[in-house]
Amino acid sequence: MPRLDDHFWSCSCAQGARHRGRPAARAGGLAAKVGAMITSSVAGPSLRAAHSAPHTDPALGPRSPGEGARGQGSGSGHATSWHHHLLQRSLVLFSVGVVLALVLNLLQVQRNVTLFPEEVIATIFSSAWWVPPCCGTAAAVVGLLYPCIDSHLGEPHKFKREWASVMRCVAVFVGINHASAKLDFANNVQLSLTLAALSLGLWWTFDRSRSGLGLGITIAFLATLITQLLVYNGVYQYTSPDFLYIRSWLPCIFFSGGVTVGNIGRQLAMGVPEKPHSD
Structure with a gap:
């Protein structure tokens, strides 16, 4: 118990x-x-953030629902602005080329350096009708090519970037062309060497870029070749040719002209929006 x-x-x-x-x-x-x-307190905000968070792209970052439409609108507006500036620069460069062609060709004709057949003589400054449009087109191409090459090479041209320097460059170029028509030397070789030194001095004074030197030489070579073909086909002729069908100093004129128009194109390209990239 x-x-x-x-x-x-x-x-x-x-x-x-x-x-x-x-x-x-x-x-x-x-x-x-x-x-x-x-x-619940930790998961609640994260769930609400997941529902209210904007759509994100790993490559582009966060994007709100209306941002895609705004991005497309701004991209199209940027492209329109860039094309508008390109057209304006082309028209200005074309006009500059036409004026320079008329003035410089007048100097050459007055010195009896170039002779055009009577059937293609125009009434304006005694120049052939096709010379100003061709020079204007060449000036537009060269003036747009210089800043494009600078951008491609990643070497923006910053030497003497002001309109006063550009105008002095134009004046020196006109002086070189005037010297080719006015100066009298014992032979064309001395004249050609003098103009070559003046052309290199113009590049050194107003450009000093490798792209400007390379483009100037390339333009001088191509323009000289085209001129040789035109004279060979009888479109026009030079008096007293000493370099095949043309004058030996003509490449110097083309070189200095390319550098001058290139500086004008570079100056016009300042402040222009960058070219839009296609996705």
């Missing part, structure tokens, strides 16, 4: 265990509730 003290001991132990188990259960339940609250 169990004793009375054993009965009291077992009851007190069982009750103590139950009392100890209840706080542990309550503590476990409270920890679970706290964990659920923390999880």
Whole structure:
């Protein structure tokens, strides 16, 4: 028969265990509730941010829903502005080429250096009708090519970038052309060497870029070759030719003219928006 003290001991132990188990259960339940609250508080903002976040592109960064349409609109506007500036520069360079052709050809005709057949003589400055448009087109091409080559080579031309310097360059070029018609030397070789030195001096004074020197030489070579073909086909002729069908100093005129028109094109290209890149 169990004793009375054993009965009291077992009851007190069982009750103590139950009392100890209840706080542990309550503590476990409270920890679970706290964990659920923390999880909901952390996950809630992230879910709301995921629903409200703009669409992103790893390469382009965040983009709002209306940003794509705005980007396309600004891109088309940028392209329109660039083409507008290109057209303006082309027209200005064409006009400059036409004026220089008329003035310089007048100097040559007055000195009886070039002779055009009577059937192609125009009334303006005694020049053939096709000379000004051809010179204007060549000036537009050269003037647009110079800043394009500078941009391609990554060497922007920064030497004497002001209109006063460009106007002085034009004046020196006209002086070189005038000297070719006015100066009298013992032979054409001396005249050619003198004009070559003046042309290199013009490049050194107003350009000093490798791209300008290379383009000037290339333009002089191509223009001289085209002129040789025109004279050979009887379009016009030079008096007293000494370099095949032309004068030996003509490449110097082409070189200095290329450098001059190139500086005008570079100056016109200042402040022009960059060419839009196609995606």
